[in-house]
Amino acid sequence: MAAMASAGSAHEERYSASGDHAYKRWPRYRAASEGLQNYWYPVAFSKRVGRKPVPVTICGERLFLIRHDGKAFALDDRCAHRGVPLSMGKCWFAGTISCAYHGWTYDLADGSLRAALVDGRDSPIVGNKSVRVRTYPVEEHGGVVFVYVGAGEPPPITHDVPEDFFQPGVRVRGWLRTRKGDWRYAVENGFDEGHSTYLHRGVVWTWIRRKPAYRVVHVEQEGDWLVRTVDDVVEQVDYPGLGTWPHGFRPWQRNVVVRGSVRLPGWVRIQWPDWTAYEVFMGTTDGAHLSFMFAVSHARGLRAAWFGLRFWLYIRWAYMWQFNRQDQQMIEQVRIPPERLFRPDKSVTVWRAHCERNARGMQGPASETAVHLSDGDEPVWDDSDVFDESDVPAAGPG
Amino acid sequence: MAAMASAGSAHEERYSASGDHAYKRWPRYRAASEGLQNYWYPVAFSKRVGRKPVPVTICGERLFLIRHDGKAFALDDRCAHRGVPLSMGKCWFAGTISCAYHGWTYDLADGSLRAALVDGRDSPIVGNKSVRVRTYPVEEHGGVVFVYVGAGEPPPITHDVPEDFFQPGVRVRGWLRTRKGDWRYAVENGFDEGHSTYLHRGVVWTWIRRKPAYRVVHVEQEGDWLVRTVDDVVEQVDYPGLGTWPHGFRPWQRNVVVRGSVRLPGWVRIQWPDWTAYEVFMGTTDGAHLSFMFAVSHARGLRAAWFGLRFWLYIRWAYMWQFNRQDQQMIEQVRIPPERLFRPDKSVTVWRAHCERNARGMQGPASETAVHLSDGDEPVWDDSDVFDESDVPAAGPG
Amino acid sequence: MAAMASAGSAHEERYSASGDHAYKRWPRYRAASEGLQNYWYPVAFSKRVGRKPVPVTICGERLFLIRHDGKAFALDDRCAHRGVPLSMGKCWFAGTISCAYHGWTYDLADGSLRAALVDGRDSPIVGNKSVRVRTYPVEEHGGVVFVYVGAGEPPPITHDVPEDFFQPGVRVRGWLRTRKGDWRYAVENGFDEGHSTYLHRGVVWTWIRRKPAYRVVHVEQEGDWLVRTVDDVVEQVDYPGLGTWPHGFRPWQRNVVVRGSVRLPGWVRIQWPDWTAYEVFMGTTDGAHLSFMFAVSHARGLRAAWFGLRFWLYIRWAYMWQFNRQDQQMIEQVRIPPERLFRPDKSVTVWRAHCERNARGMQGPASETAVHLSDGDEPVWDDSDVFDESDVPAAGPG
Numbered sequence A, B, C: 001m002a003a004m005a006s007a008g009s010a011h012e013e014r015y016s017a018s019g020d021h022a023y024k025r026w027p028r029y030r031a032a033s034e035g036l037q038n039y040w041y042p043v044a045f046s047k048r049v050g051r052k053p054v055p056v057t058i059c060g061e062r063l064f065l066i067r068h069d070g071k072a073f074a075l076d077d078r079c080a081h082r083g084v085p086l087s088m089g090k091c092w093f094a095g096t097i098s099c100a101y102h103g104w105t106y107d108l109a110d111g112s113l114r115a116a117l118v119d120g121r122d123s124p125i126v127g128n129k130s131v132r133v134r135t136y137p138v139e140e141h142g143g144v145v146f147v148y149v150g151a152g153e154p155p156p157i158t159h160d161v162p163e164d165f166f167q168p169g170v171r172v173r174g175w176l177r178t179r180k181g182d183w184r185y186a187v188e189n190g191f192d193e194g195h196s197t198y199l200h201r202g203v204v205w206t207w208i209r210r211k212p213a214y215r216v217v218h219v220e221q222e223g224d225w226l227v228r229t230v231d232d233v234v235e236q237v238d239y240p241g242l243g244t245w246p247h248g249f250r251p252w253q254r255n256v257v258v259r260g261s262v263r264l265p266g267w268v269r270i271q272w273p274d275w276t277a278y279e280v281f282m283g284t285t286d287g288a289h290l291s292f293m294f295a296v297s298h299a300r301g302l303r304a305a306w307f308g309l310r311f312w313l314y315i316r317w318a319y320m321w322q323f324n325r326q327d328q329q330m331i332e333q334v335r336i337p338p339e340r341l342f343r344p345d346k347s348v349t350v351w352r353a354h355c356e357r358n359a360r361g362m363q364g365p366a367s368e369t370a371v372h373l374s375d376g377d378e379p380v381w382d383d384s385d386v387f388d389e390s391d392v393p394a395a396g397p398g
């Protein structure tokens, strides 16, 4: 991953030198190479978090999760003494974690230093208010652990997480992975209309689902979500001098209508007829990202069991693995700037503009977040046919 | 390779700080860390290039080869849309390649955008003259694909490639590899008289070929080639205080007279009694290089079959692999500056001076190609016994 | 290792930007990221050094060891011609090494160029006094090869190496490894009182050796050594709100009294009842270090054989491997600055202050060794309860 990251930055450097920045039009978005601050993020399945610390890197920050007395906690994964990861430590006393190196023992609830095990009862370091590790607000909903990454008082988690997760009895299944590639490329891909009718031909998932030649869409805002809304579906096109696209016609394929949506801080939602797929992309560090995919069904009883079977036998393999692997291969290969956009990229540019205006905070190396483009700074080519202020829904969500 | 490259540049940095540059006397040559521009280069065997794109990195540029209707094409391996390698794409329509991500479809002949498959017949991006990918001139001779890397109209390929490749019915065998190490070290090694009687003792290839203690050579120009011409062969030397070199005497070894030559942009030629070995070294990126080795024989009929047998049973293994591996091990280990040259290095310095004066263009990171040494800039030690302007043949070729 | 090193420096960079340097109080110590100059160092077991060159990296310098006529030699591992490592070469003539590439032949004793094998008897480069490779002073004691790394005339080796190594008939066993992590973290860990009663619970070595809750120590100077001297041993502590530490009581465990000491340039000594463990930590490059562990016993006859058996069956495995692996895991994970010290760190800070004042020379990249903190430069927090000038023994050794 280090190799990839440096290749990426060498590429960016070459173009930066010529003044042709990536995301020139969106300087705040550009600065967020490690993610968006001040949001609640899903970071683990509840059942994976127990007495053994679970390290997580998100928005460039290293933290760990641990459970005590049924409650999950998240703390900075760095001992204040000499910087050893606390996730290498152990829980010797209820509600605390002791660092593996010299036994500094921190309170899970507030990160204060409760004891320095090799310095006795009268250790002067204990009680020093400036010696503590940062704690992160944690909540659990639908079997998922959420952490608030940011400064200040967190907003209610319902502002940041889809309501599906708060429904009583909801069963959430899914898959958490660290993947190569910029988290922004992953979100852009998730909401990108352009590739959706092209890239995914030839995998099992689309074997019975017809892909038209293309769709004409516009973006609407529904509450916190930006939704791609289909204005027209064109089944086949005859390109002059080339021929007909798509090739062939498979009579067994059904038209499946799905709605694709995106929301801050990086949730993508695909609404299948009887279940909903969510995917959240979160910056980590070194140009990698976390991908947390969810399958949510509101079926009950036998139908719920049937959905569970479908998930383990089919959805997880054909959708979450094979289908999404195609996206992942592209996300790893995107090299911008320069980029030239075209009409279907409106879904991408509307998301960028939305993020630019409404995202709470940016996370990136100090040098990047300091970027300020002068007012007169203009894109190097005219993208007015692709990006138009009027495409962006007026009311910015929360 | 990344690790190696950065080790190399750290080394260079240390010495640069002290003002002791590599190739100080040859600033244009020094700038060419990624190769020489404006030349025809061999990049693949014809039979390896078909409908499936073949990616190649040369002179710091990424391109891919593909064949349509019997003709080979070379294009920049980067989609103009969002930078995904076109070599991941497919040929859906005759004479085009479609990018894997969103189906932008380019003409193989001129790199123009013929269609954006998910944007319909009226896509505004199609027909925009500024949206295209670069194409490279391609020719095929002797079963080898040649690409012109450079700006402007290419010269006739016969200016850059040995005439052997243009002879009707010539059969060229060989081996193409990406290897670690600077392409210049590889060319210098290929024409270096000094190591030729020393390094290659102890491999199968030299078992029956006698290596003298050393040869005295001078360099002559024959057309486009610089040729090492032997003035004297010294079979054995008695070094005072040390002893006799080489050790031992192997009565079964024959004296084999070979001629070694070099020419722009990096061809080395070794003329064996009944066949000719060519090796071309081409900069790629990250301090690596392409090595394309050829064995050319003009034998016909049964003798041709006999040569083919020798090639597959012996030359490929004992010469191209074992013998050349010794060179490769050295090329990877060269760490200059500083360097101290000695008399046999005349072959190396004459090549450098030739390249400095006559090479058409340099390829390197912008910061390096901008190097300009002031007139008063002098080497840090007196190399006048090794390098003398009068050693360089006067008439610079092509 | 490269990846680790760059992670480390990125970490340092982030904190340097905020003015919070590591080792702020100890600028000379801080500059010594690659080790201490002007000392004798153990670099190999004598029996491992023969006719085949053995490369060693120490204090950022690459050298190689070789034996001729019973005597060990150390030379810079870089041919003066074009930088190929001499350790790839061979000994064709007594008392010399010939470079693998062009046969430059150097004298092992003084590094002078004795012959250039492919340039004949009258080679002008031979006899040029400026063409030589650096040689390092070498001595062998107790079956160990020591090299002097530094400038000028070396001091007597007895100034730098414990006297045990000079006793007639001493038998030294041990283990040499290259390990990740800063050599200073390794020395600090070796003399660190804090972790000694905490980290090593749960390995075979401590199964029969009781670890108290903690010890109160002060540091005394004995000749060249700083010695941790125990003032008090506290077997068990009841921490308010937490409970009793350590947990449980193992009646079969013995109290074993050991003395821990440290001396320049990075020797740690642990005195077990009937043998002594030494460990030397030496900077290499890229944030790695050499660890040379020794077990020295003065037993004779049958007791010596019995110790040998214990070493191979038990000490090497349970102490040098399993026990020390715990230290190694911590050394690799230390991330400072920032750091917050506590009372048991006095052993660490006294060592740092000792090194700051008394070490002969520092080795690090030029940019680091140039660090000079202004007089008014103060630590960012008050460490006066941890570090007190009066803790440092007054008389600085050698």
Ligand code: FES
Pocket: A079, A080, A081, A082, A083, A084, A099, A100, A101, A102, A103, A104
């Ligand atoms: S590093 Fe955590 S207690 Fe020392």
Ligand code: FES
Pocket: B079, B080, B081, B082, B083, B084, B099, B100, B101, B102, B103, B104
């Ligand atoms: S990146 Fe090639 S078509 Fe989009």
Ligand code: FES
Pocket: C079, C080, C081, C082, C083, C084, C099, C100, C101, C102, C103, C104
């Ligand atoms: S590099 Fe050592 S002899 Fe040439």
